[in-house]
Amino acid sequence: MKFYDCSTAPSPRRVRMFIAEKGLDIETVEVDLREKEQMGDAFRQVNPNLTVPVLELDDGTRLLTTDACRAWLEATYPNPPLMGASPVEKAEVADCLYHISVDGFLAVAEGLRNSAKGMIGRALPGPHNFEQIPDLAERGRQRVTLFMDTLDAMIGAKPFVAGDFYSAADIDALIFVEFAKWLKIEPGEQHANLNRWRADVSARPSAQL
Numbered sequence: 060m061k062f063y064d065c066s067t068a069p070s071p072r073r074v075r076m077f078i079a080e081k082g083l084d085i086e087t088v089e090v091d092l093r094e095k096e097q098m099g100d101a102f103r104q105v106n107p108n109l110t111v112p113v114l115e116l117d118d119g120t121r122l123l124t125t126d127a128c129r130a131w132l133e134a135t136y137p138n139p140p141l142m143g144a145s146p147v148e149k150a151e152v153a154d155c156l157y158h159i160s161v162d163g164f165l166a167v168a169e170g171l172r173n174s175a176k177g178m179i180g181r182a183l184p185g186p187h188n189f190e191q192i193p194d195l196a197e198r199g200r201q202r203v204t205l206f207m208d209t210l211d212a213m214i215g216a217k218p219f220v221a222g223d224f225y226s227a228a229d230i231d232a233l234i235f236v237e238f239a240k241w242l243k244i245e246p247g248e249q250h251a252n253l254n255r256w257r258a259d260v261s262a263r264p265s266a267q268l
Contacts, residue, residue, distance in 0.1 A: 060085050062128075063105060063113035065092045069164070069238045071112035072268070074128045076230045079265035081136045085114075093177075110184050129227060141227045152221045155213065155228035159220075162206045163235040170199025170242045203244050210235070211246070211253040218259070229260050 062078065062085045064071045078085055090096050090111050097109045106113045106123050114128040115121050122128045133142045143149035172182045173196035182189040210232060214220055220228040236246065236257060246253045260266060 060117055061088055061115040062086065063088045063090050063102075063111050063115070065090050065111050068092055068111060069167075069234050070110070070125050072234055073125050073227075073231055074112045074114070074132075075268050076234070076265040077129050077132060077141060077227060079268055080139065080141055080225075080230070080263075081132060083132075083136060107186065108184075109186050139225075141225075141230075143221070143226060144224070148222065148224065148226075152226045152228050155221045155226075156231060158209070158213070159228065159231045159235055162202065162209060164231070164238065166199050166202035166206060167235065167238045167242060168199070170196050170203060173199065200242055200244065203239050203242060206235075207239070207244070207246055207250055207253065211250040214252040214256045216252065219256070225260070225263075229256075230265070233257065233260050233266060 062071075062074065064075060064087050066072075066089060090102060092111070096102060097106075097111065103109065105115070105121065108123055110123070112125060112128055113121055113123055114131065116131070122131055129142070133140070140148075143152040172178045172184075173191045173193065178191065180188050180190060182191045182195075210220075214232075217223065219225050220232050236253070239245065246257065248254075
């Protein structure tokens with residue numbers, strides 16, 4: 060297997076931490092997004108969508124999204140379960156992942172990609188170029204700020220985002236919080252649940268990757 064990664068990007072980190080929590084050792088190929096290596100002909104042959112992560116299986120199959128990579132890993136290496144163990148847990152994790160993705164990650168991306176100088180003409184990832192829209196940058200920042208409140212409430216008094224078990228929801232929530240720092244937005248003193256949870260999950264070895 061090969062895992063196409065970028066050490067500075069949040070999306071492949073969602074898989075990188077997942078792999079670490081599974082205790083797996085997978086060959087990694089670093090793709091330098093800052094130098095636009097993903098736009099080159101070599102990587103286009105790997106993923107025509109020009110994005111990471113990519114998980115290349117031993118039979119040559121390439122999984123081109125975070126969701127696909129983690130679905131295969133969970134099915135192939137079920138222990139420890141990171142998408143929930145029981146049907147109810149699986150549903151609860153899926154619920155959390157949806158909100159973290161749509162209201163969290165996409166909001167940060169909206170704010171960042173529509174404002175960062177390095178992303179002029181590249182407001183969306185992929186093979187097509189899109190110009191930045193400043194109003195979307197501001198909307199993204201507002202959405203990120205609101206989701207900090209939502210995530211604090213989502214965690215509540217529970218030890219982990221989806222309940223009393225660590226899951227992919229904790230991976231994604233932690234990466235969202237750190238991704239939001241790119242917009243200079245962080246949890247405040249009012250986010251007691253979020254800050255307590257963040258300190259706990261940040262101590263896990265996978266969080267250092």
